[in-house]
Amino acid sequence: GDYPNTARAIAETIGLLEPGHHVMTGAQLNELDDAALRREVQVTDVFARVSPEHKMRIVDALRANDEVVAMTGDGVNDAPAIKASDIGVAMGITGTDVAKETADMVLTDDNYASIVSAVEQGRIIYANIRKFVFFLLSSNVAEIMIIFLATLAGVPTPLTAIQLLWLNLLTDGAPALALAMEKGDPDVMERKPRPKKEPIINSSMRLGIIIQTITQTFATLGAFYIGLVMDLEAQGYAMAGLGDVLRFGEWGSVDVKTASTMAFMTLSLCELLRAFTVRSERASIFRLGFFSNKWMLYAVGFSILLLVLVVKVPFLQPIFNTHDPSLNEWALVIGLALIPAVSEELTKAFLRWKERRQ
DSSP, X not given: OOOHXXXXXXXXXXXXXXXXXXXXXXXXXXXXXXXXXHHHTTTEEEEESXXXXXXXXXXXHHHHTTOOOEEXXXXXXXXXXHHHSSEEEEESSSXXXXXXXXXXXXXXXXXXXXXXXXXXXXXXXXHHHHHHHHHHHXXXXXXXXXXXXXXXXXXXXXXXXXXXXXXXXXXXXXXXXXXXXXXXXXXXXXXXXXOTTOOSSOXXXXXXXXXXHHHHHHXXXXXXXXXXXXXXXXXXXXXXXXXXXXXOOOGGGOOOHHHHHHXXXXXXXXXXXXXXXXXXXXXXXXXXXXXXXXXXXXXXXXXXXXXXXXXXXXXXXXHHTOOOOOHHHHHHHHHHHHHHHHHHHHHHHHHHHHHHHO
């Protein structure tokens, strides 16, 4: 409603008017057809002295450019544009009943800062859903590949059915739930809005799933191979290398408890350690801090305690086909389990570099 010079001064003061962009009046808008207005709204940040009809045309022009449009208002004359926008926002205190009934959202405090808080919370919720999906999907694809490749190589199955159930219910489940309690990245409001047609599993997540599948599969099968050599040597067989293990044809008479235990421990720790790195899609764990999500600490700590019980408690060992690992076995397992977490941090560093270049 202000005059153009007043509107320009206010817009410049609050940072709304970008350098090189325009201020347009309702009279100037009347001279433009719809095609010209669609071009003009891309470089015009402020419209002054406009009527309800002009607001409708502005909303329609922005939506025609594939923008997501929010419209705020309080009066009866704002109702058509509020309804035409993607997200209609009415004032709860000063707004008329017509505006509030038309709107998708009502600001009960009439404070525009509430919109900013809502956008921030919405971004955090969506990001946490993506983290949850990525963590579970990458872990489960890795489990499938481990079983598939071992079967293809003709060696015993690295993980038993009850071990897989344990992994999915407890090792994966508790950290995945803790991801829902994340408070969001430090720069969550500095990022550009995501494309509205972008799927949850976008290109960066697909890259992450591929890398995590490879690293977790490599780490688990590596631990399983080392364990197989230990089992075979302990039972009197001489193995010179990987070829001998793959050609070995007497698996039915060999107890592979060490190999199964090491594979189970490695995959469990892979998923628990990388749960910390999945807390952000871009920010490093060193920037987030290891202790900033207490629920993740509880979840991972609880899962590690259960893992130790499964391999240490005698009456649980036959159920899960495990044995009490030696210090050397623990050291090997922990070293291999760190590989996926390190690869996750390197992937995030690459994505940050790629974003800076763009």
